[in-house]
Amino acid sequence: MSAHQLYLNLGDNGWLMARCGCDDWHQERMLKMNERVSDAVRELEEEFQKHADLDASPTHQLAPPIE
Numbered sequence: 001m002s003a004h005q006l007y008l009n010l011g012d013n014g015w016l017m018a019r020c021g022c023d024d025w026h027q028e029r030m031l032k033m034n035e036r037v038s039d040a041v042r043e044l045e046e047e048f049q050k051h052a053d054l055d056a057s058p059t060h061q062l063a064p065p066i067e
Contacts, residue, residue, distance in 0.1 A: 007021065016028070018048060
């Protein structure tokens with residue numbers, strides 16, 4: 001997993017580019033009219049997770065309560 005790192009770049013022209021540090025995966029897409037960047041990033045993150053064979057579950061866990 002250490003070879004898989006997501007890099008995102010949003011250009012002035014509305015293109016969102018994503019690539020993996022392993023250089024085997026890269027995606028580009030243009031933002032749609034009135035689309036939020038966070039929505040587009042979420043889609044690219046999901047595609048990246050498939051590439052990197054990562055679990056789609058959250059990467060953090062809540063700590064148990066202290067008693």
